[in-house]
Amino acid sequence: MRKLALSDEILLTIEKPARYIGNEVNMIVKDPKQVDIRFVMCFPDVYEIGMSHLGIQILYDMYNSREDIYCERVYSPWTDLDRIMREQNIPLFAIESQDPIKEFDFLGITLQYEMCYTNVLQILDLSQIPLLAKDRTEDDPIVIGGGPCTYNPEPLADFFDLFYIGEGEISNMELMDLYKANKAAGGSRLDFLKAAAKLSCIYVPRFYDVTYHADGTIASFEPNTEGVSPTVKKDVVMDVSHTYYPKKPLVPFIQATQDRVVLEIQRGCIRGCRFCQAGQVYKPVRERSLEFLKEAAVSMLDSTGHDEISLSSLSSSDYSKLPELIDFLIDHCGSKRVNISLPSLRIDAFSLDVMKKVQDVKKSSLTFAPEAGSQRLRNVINKGLTEESILNGAAMAFHGGWNRVKLYFMLGLPTETPEDEEGIALLAEKIAMLYYDEIPKEQRQGKVQVTASASFFIPKPFTALQWAPMYTCEEYDRRAHFVNDKFKEQLNKKSLKFQWHNADVSVLEGILARGDRRVGATILSAYRKGCIYDAWSESFCYDKWQEAMAETGVNEEFYNLRTRDLDEIFPWDFIDTGVTKEYLKREWKRALEEKVTPNCRQACANCGVKVFGGGVCFEGQN
Amino acid sequence: MKVRIKFAKRGSMKFVGHLDIMRYFQKAIRRADIDVAYSEGFSPHQLLSFASPLGVGIESEGELFDMTLAGRQEPAWIKDALNAQMNPEMEILEVWELPEDAKKSMSLVSAADYRIGFRDGYAPDVDLAETIAAFYAQPEIKVIKKTKSSEKEVDIKPMIYALSADADHKIYLKAAAGSVENLKPELVMEAYFTFLGIPFSPFACCITRLQLYLDE
The missing domain is CATH 3.40.50.280 (Cobalamin-binding domain)
Structure with missing residues (x-):
């Protein structure tokens, strides 16, 4: 043995x-x-x-x-x-x-x-x-x-x-x-x-x-x-088509959360959402070649015996050879009875067409991430998704047979007002109404289901919103209940559902995300009190963390609740991600002015990552 | 084409549960390029049928599952192809073809052979052959069977088809198995320890299922 x-x-x-x-x-x-x-x-x-x-x-x-x-x-x-x-x-x-x-x-x-x-x-x-x-x-x-x-x-x-x-x-x-x-x-x-x-x-x-x-x-x-x-x-792989990638990934006996082949099609994201850390620190966008991905997909499927392959990236719709890649996968996988899963696709005619080919429409739901309830606030966070494009996508999907919609939002964003918060309920209601307007009664397959989920916004280092304040647990709860009440006022309230995350976890995550060396003592103290598996709600114990904070002199006011000064030295400033602090300051200003910044393929915002000499910054120049 | 496959599950693989073993085979079958048949529908699954789930902690020299193939592949080839995908503690022992109208092995299981040994420090300080014989010679062997809602006393003796011990301090048990009647070897050992007047630990025995009997 x-x-x-x-x-x-x-x-x-x-x-x-x-x-x-x-x-x-x-x-x-x-x-x-x-x-x-x-x-x-x-x-x-x-x-x-x-x-x-x-x-x-x-x-x-x-x-x-x-x-x-x-x-x-x-x-x-x-x-x-x-x-x-x-x-x-x-x-x-x-x-x-x-x-x-x-x-x-x-x-x-x-x-x-x-x-x-x-x-x-x-x-x-x-x-x-x-x-x-x-x-x-x-x-x-x-x-x-x-x-x-x-x-x-x-x-x-x-x-x-x-x-x-x-x-x-x-x-x-x-x-x-x-x-x-x-x-x-x-x-x-x-x-x-x-x-x-x-x-x-x-x-x-x-x-x-x-x-x-x-x-x-x-x-x-x-x-x-x-x-x-x-x-x-920071180290960056500039040639992502000639580098390490596992040909024989491990296959666990017990079912893992991700029980499938994962094909990372590109790194980075062109979108520049102002809340998103991954979007900044993984810049510039670097696409893997079609040849590399085909070979990796085939060898990983053969060596694992998995019956599903999932494309992975921050925004798969922005991968320039997506149609060719999907055609190849449908062709190769169809004969081998391998399912294709396509998370993080923008809902449009193309993606709906693809999804119909690879998924069971009845079982799947559509996902949109408007992140904020009003266009004004979406401009603040530079989330390019408009209400019009959401409604267009939803209408196409309803005609295609879908009737379940998931919406993701954040609460507690900088400059957020009660109107922005109510906008979450109003957008969900509009989508539900659209279903009943668009789909004649005899063609409906049951009720429409719109589920909106809200998490609380946590400013992260190296984002345009790294200067922004957070709120207290009580304030987050108040905002979530306010939105929940607005959902209950809607005509189609029986088709709508609103759910939100625990506020205490977000408060703690905020302190850890923008913390300095002094927060180390708090983590050690919380651990000594028995905190482990804080990411699991069944073991998370905020009381112990609060005791640990009090004992080590770490408080919410300093780490979460204040708006940081433009010239403050941050604990993470010594790291050079290629993205300059000047660019992030410009973006923070534009956020407060509700100005949208175009994505990397539309116009260069001079963020600084050109220094790496490749990726999307130099697309079409070779 | 239908085949029946007999395999061994040894060593640390005893910690991998029944559902995970099924998933293990599904993936091994894909890697081995076996022309397995799939069910109809939007999420088709391989046509596999396992004879009898094996509890976590038990090793086996004789597990069975049935597989339907879409085309024709020789049993000897299937055995080699699957063995090439097994880890050192799993082994395909036999593959044989079944008639098209064969019933599923699951519905045919009637009995199983077990070999039972003791973990270090757990062997009772008695003459094993003698006490096992005396235990089995009782007219009735009553145990408390716990279900979700109640506890009741049952006589397990009719479900024991053979019981003996050899000079190697191993106990051999043939007992009812399958969907009609099923006797867990742990329950027999617990009754034996009670008979001896020694407290029973669930870790006392290491059990190997040697063979499944089918009513054909």
Whole structure:
């Protein structure tokens, strides 16, 4: 039998033991004694979520393409196993070899959302690695952070040895070579960190000092070590058609959230929505070639046996060769009974036609993301979607047989008024009315169903709205109830549904998203009080977080409720994403003036990412 | 064309539940390029039928499922093609063709053989062969069967078709299985421990299903 870290007694006691045994289809097996570097890649959430993440599959494939590296995986043990591991002092282990993580050279943790921060501490703690980077010794693994949350790594600065800023395909190999060279030369942990900090995308928090003004804002943020650059530059893959992509992705035994082949068709987004962090930090738009995507799709379907393929990107409709790609997939997949799933498509004649070919109309619903209830406010956030285009799309869809519509909104946007909020209910009502106007009674397949969901707006670093204030829990609840009351006033209220997220989670996410180094103490304190799995409503405990904030002097007024000054130094200013702060300031001003900025294909807004020398900025020029 | 497939599920694969094993085979069949038949409708599924779900924690040397093919592929080829897709703890043991009018194995299962051993530290300190024989020689073996709504006492002896122990400290059990009557081996072992007057731990036994019997 394969060696397992957990006993039969434990595995038969916990939920879904297959989360921890490994041996999945396409798992890489190497002899750990035959490699120079043991790397363990972590997604700090439950297995089914972590296994759905494309980024880890890319990096897993990339690291393991080298003979001298064995890259394994680990995910957060669910709360049942967490309890047992603590009681019995069992060290957290990697899935492949089932060896303790503390024996590895590197622990790489992907940071996809703020609400996983206490799970990062859970991983370190269960691995028996000191939580604070400064307490680690020569025997502990180097702890690396990556992923979107590293665009403001400061709340986690105390817990990581280094952060990799940007896309992982570029400098990770060089980082591994530096590690090997340092080891061969008998260098220390500190020697390695100093060498790593010379790479332009590597941020080593201990090599920087922060000072604060009396009002709590940052006075200075500077390197304290010779040879360390004051700015850290994000890495970008400029040729996305000649780079790593897994030909044989892992296939879990238990059903993952994303139980299908994922084909990332492009990176970046041309749209420039002012609330969207991904849209800014993944600039410029870079499309993968049709040939690359065809080959990747075929090899991944063949090697996994999945019966579904999903296109992935921030805005798939903007991929210039979408019709050709879809034709190919319909042709190839139809004969193999593979379903095609097309999230993030703009609803128009083309997409409806495609959706009719690949989906069961009766079972699917249409999704629009107007994000705000009025045109005025949509202009503020630069969301180009107009009421006219939503209604046109909906009318076409109703004639095509659809009768379920989902609408996504945000509440608490800058400059939002009661009229904007009421607009959410009015737009939903208009869509419902349109159904009854457009579709004669005898052709209707039941009632129309319009479901509107609202989340609360959270300003994120490197967006045009990074200066904007948030609101209190009470105010969010008041606004949500106001909208809910407006829904109840509508004529077609029985066809409408309004739902909203928990406000307390949003308030906390706001503090973590724009937090500085001082927020690290709050995260540690909340973890010590027992907070883990904050992204899961059944385990989220806001009371403990409030206690932790009070004890560590972190408050909502400073982090969430104030409008930040234009010349304030932000904790994340030392990162160079290519997008300039001047551009973001211009966009913040235009937002307040309710002015729309054209997308990257219509006109260049001089955001700064031209410095990368490729992508959409240079389209049609070669 | 219909085939019946016999496979083994060993080692750590015992932690993978029945539904996940079905999904595992669906994907393996696609990877192996087997010309499996699909149901009609907008979301067609492969025509597979598993004989009897195996509980999590139990290994097997004799699981069965039936598969309908759209065209013709030789059983020997199917066996090799599927084995090429199995991990080291899963093995296709046999593939044979069924007549077109064959009933599903699920409806035919009548009994199963089990081999039962003890995990380290859980073996009762008794003469196994002797006590098992004495246990089985009882005129009735009463156990409490719990259902969602009630608890009732039942005599499981008629559902035990054979029971013995060998010199290797292994117990061999043939018991009723399938949709008409089904006796879980754990329940027999619990009754045996009660008979011995020793508290029973659900982790005491490691169980392997050796074979399924079909009423054909």
